[in-house]
Amino acid sequence: MVKKKPADPIKNKETALDIQDYLKYKRERDYIFFILGISTGYRAGDLVKLKVRDIKTALNNGYFEILEGKKVNSKNIRKENIKPRIVKVIHNLEILLKKYIKGKKDYEYLFPSRKGKYITVSSISRILKEAGEEFGLKNITAHSLRKTFAYSIYVESKYDLLLVKEMLGHSSTEETKVYLGLDRETYDKYSDSLNNLIRVS
Structure with a gap:
């Protein structure tokens, strides 16, 4: 079974701005x-x-405080680690x-779906996939x-892995390193250098 490739970050600032413009003209919610x-x-x-009231609270406080839920599957046991960030x-x-x-009314979802509840993560992924393409x-x-x-934090902090770890709420810098794909990026770079050993013509 082929493992699904993890999502990539948008590393280029201009591309991030282009996607913003693209989405702005398509739909304000997205x-x-x-x-x-x-x-x-x-x-x-x-x-x-x-919900709208969550945003009003954040704007009043100057900070978001969201209980982050991460579902973990281990030996068919599902648990949820929840902590505020x-x-x-x-x-x-x-x-x-x-x-x-x-x-907007306080009880409204910030990102409503056409069915009246909130948009699904899979719908967001589809929208962003189209924008990325x-x-x-x-x-x-x-x-x-x-x-x-x-x-972005990693680059702006001059590659401070510990800072990124803290800002993401990760348990270790190793987890953050894997998350950012740093090892994979390095491996790919040095693998590409092997092209020098191969003559095409």
Whole structure:
């Protein structure tokens, strides 16, 4: 059985901005989901369940405090590790969220589906896959938003793995290293160097 390839982060800033513009013209809901995901690093499964009142609370406090749920399958036993993670509401996100929730009722879901509840993570993945393909990206899903957050922090912090670990709420730097795909990136780079050993013509 072929293992499913993990989602990729959006590493290029211009591409992230292009996808934002693309989503903005398509549907405001999807655009707001995208910017909320890349600026908080919260899991898509937690973001889809947000209501307008949650955003109002975050805007008042200056911080999001979301109980993050991560389902773990081990020997057919399913458990859920839930812990709060606090993230600053950055200025540009604050402006866009205030505009987005204006006129909405507190009990409304922030990202409604056509059926009246909230949009599913699989629907978000489909929307982002289409957006990614528009700009030549192949492996973009809902989880790419969290990975984009992590990768951006990693680069901006001058590759401080411990900082990224703390901001993601990971249990170890090894977990963060795997999450960012750093080993895979290095292995691929050195594998590509073997092209020098092969003459094509």
